[in-house]
Amino acid sequence: MKSVTVNTPGGLDNLVITESETPTPKTGEILVAWHATSLNFHDYLVAVGGIPVANGRVPMSDGAGEIVGIGEGVNNWKVGDKVMSLFFQNWMDGVPTLPKMMFVNGETINGFITEKSCVPATSVTKMPDGYSYAEAATLPCAAATAWRALMVEGKLQAGDSVLIQGTGGMSIFALQFAKAAGAKVFATTSSPAKAERLKEMGATAVVNYKEDPKWGKTIYMLSNGGVDHVLDVGGGSTMKNSIEAVKIGGHISSIGILGNGRKGEITFPKLFFKHIRLIGIAVGSKIMQEKMVEAINISGIKPIIDKSFGFEKLATAFRYQETGQHFGKIVLEW
Template structure:
């Protein structure tokens, strides 16, 4: 079978498409014929060598496809079922203790940039009804991160005001989940064209953060001084100050990304004076993913797919991601 593997020390030029033996489903495992994967920032960091892995690690955390064999003792699936992977295959429910957050595909273990993957049945959930494999492959990291940050940790409800940043996979899923919950959404971007597309997806108010550097204060003003109830924070230290300005007293910030760095200054006095709550979000559990899939089906939410790349052009897919021109998810098509 064909796989895309990363040679040490990493870097996009060190991604190679090579042949590997096709695995078999062992006890408790299912064999999945992988149809699609999708790119996340985490995958990009791994590919660049920012998260050290073993030599020749098969990349990609997300995967979706069809069950083609069921190992002895495996339960929950039968051949012909369409499944989607879990970012944390050992995290069934509850808090994400460190031992539960082990085994990330494409990082701790071989991932889904492969024609076939054999893994424990517990490492998958069913795909949403009516979804293509390409659509299902967008869910395990980006969608679940948005779901847990906004709906599980944040308990978003009708009438709330949600602020989302940019037009990547997490932010677009957060916009879609917020609108399905009956919330009002403020969306930010540096691109007027992308802002219009976010409006088409249901964003109620748009802010170009290049034209309005104090976009947090602008969001606060747009709410009439009330402030937003939720922020899906993907930037990190470079955007957190404005997010805090945007919040109402007692609001929730879902800290999801570090696109602007891993440390920086925070206006702590303003944070505690507003009695804010901030939750660090690292994707979610299997129970979270199952609940999300039910909500997706109930609300007919479809992912926004920017583009498709074949497996042997995985490095080009990462370069497209690196250029930050995409809107939504970048999908990898697996041959076979």
């Protein structure tokens, strides 16, 4: 069977196809034939060596596939069940702890651009009803993060307002979940064409963050005194504006570092005089993913897939992601 592996020190030219024997599931494990994965910024960092991994690591944190083998002691799954991965193999429920976050698929353990692998039976959830493998593979990282930010940490209520930033996979899921829950969505993008698509999907107002460097103030005005929730994807490159955009007593989820935003300055009095609740988010637990799947089954939300590539085209897919042309998710299916 084939897998794609990252050769040290990483880089898109160091993604190679390797052959290995199909493994046999041990006690408590299932053997899954994976059929799709999706691209996340985290996977990109692993692929290019920005997050150093062991030589020969199978990248990609998202996987969807079919169970083709069952180890001893596994009673809750059967051959033929369609499943999708978790971002953190061990985080089942409750608050995050180091042991729960130790095993990150596609980083500290092998991920899912592989034809088959054995995983603990506890480390997958059902796919939403009627979803293809490619659709399900968009969910475990990007959608679960948006779900947690809005519904778990934000405790979103109908009538709330939400600011999403850019048109990557996580932000587009946030728009869809927020709209389904009856919230008003404001958005930023660098592209006029993408702004039109955001409006078609129900965004109330869209601001171009490249043309308007003070977009936080603009969103504050457009939303009549700030939004209830901000999903910040740029860290140092966006947090100042996110703090401007949020309303007094509002919530900001710090999610990403796009735009070279690993570090940055914030004006602390703005944070405390606005009584802002600021929380860092790293995906979520299995129970959060299961609740998200239930909500998707009820709401009928389908992911926006921008482009699909084949198994051998991982580097090509990452090069496409680098251009920033995509709207929503990029997937690979086989």
